[in-house]
Amino acid sequence: MEAKIILITFVTMLSFGTKSIAQKVEKVTFNNNNLKMAGNLYLPAAFNENKKYPVIITVHPGGGVKEQTSGLYAQKMAEQGYVALAFDASHQGESEGLPRFLEDPTQRVEDIRSAVDYVSTLKFVDAEKIGLIGICAGGGYSISAAQTEHRIKTIAIASPVSTGNKKGWDGKTPISESITTLEAVAKQRTAEANGAKPIYINYVPEKPDAKTPNDLVEAYDYYRTPRAQHPNSTNIFLFTSLDKMMAFDAYANIETLLTQPILIIVGSNAGSRWQGEEVYKRATSPKELKVIQGATHMDLYDIPKYVNQVATTMTTFFGKNLK
DSSP: OOEEESSSOEEEEEEETTEEEEEEEEEEEEEETTEEEEEEEEOOTTOOTTSOEEEEEEEOOTTOOTTSHHHHHHHHHHHTTOEEEEEOOTTSTTSOOSSTTOOOHHHHHHHHHHHHHHHHTOTTEEEEEEEEEEETHHHHHHHHHHHHOTTEEEEEEESOOOTTOOSOTTSOOOHHHHHHHHHHHHHHHHHHHTTOOOOEEESSOSSOOTTSOHHHHHHHHHHHSTTTOOTTOOSEEEGGGHHHHHTOOTTTTHHHHOOSOEEEEEETTOTTHHHHHHHHHHOOSSEEEEEETTOOTTHHHHOHHHHHHHHHHHHHHHHHHOO
16 A cells, blocks of 8 residues: 655644644545545654554544544544544545545445554554544444454544434434435435436534534534634535435444444533443443533534543543553
8 A cells, every 4th residue: 555644744733623732743645445545643742753653543523524623632642642643534625535525434434444554554653553533423433444444453432423323313313204315315316317416415504493403503613613614624415425324334243343442432411422322332342431521422522621531531541452
């Protein structure tokens, strides 16, 4: 696999909400089959290229990019002495892939595999000590990847969500709504096959209303305001992605194929909390569940008093499991 470091070392200011953090990173590219992936590689402050470091790969939420929460957690792990990689999903952000704005869970899992390939080529990385952090949908994709990618030795997820979940954000949506959606996707695919233009829909509401779940109101605040808005995070994906998303179950083989230690972190006030608790209930590998009191789903993305708790918990967990 060809791996290229574009710029050996530079100092940038990463913006998370209203705060900026000085961080030394390397902009990197790596191959995912015929696609070029874009990432940021975070190095410990006392980095020595002649040493071997454990590495953490961070996976962003659906609709996110590496400059947002996955980059924040990569930076937090680098502060603790890890090499850390945050990258953009294929078809999104600065990574290649056509059509643009495709959200394909199978491809997202393959993205993670290619990131593992890449870090395994770095002479300063201990390829026997690869950890994974996934946030929101990135958590679901990370669980799916770890089931069959056993170069990943341990996994930590925050506010996990499976994009194939058919129960809705709060777990109460009837399956009939999924069927209605799939029928609409089928009609759109036929229309596009006959020359119609693609349709794009939003990850989070552009205009929350009184019926919008609180987590998604906060998602609007995170993605669509200066709190964490980024020009590469466009808040759109192809409507026809939904058939692929609904066919996907991130937790399908968790009882049998997930053998690595797993840490699940959820907010006590998160509408998505039930998904993290389901993962914990079903996992049979060594597992830990951490509930962050007072936190919502989105609070774990960038709110310092919650992020610091998550990062501390993850540091302890990786310290035990990436020896």
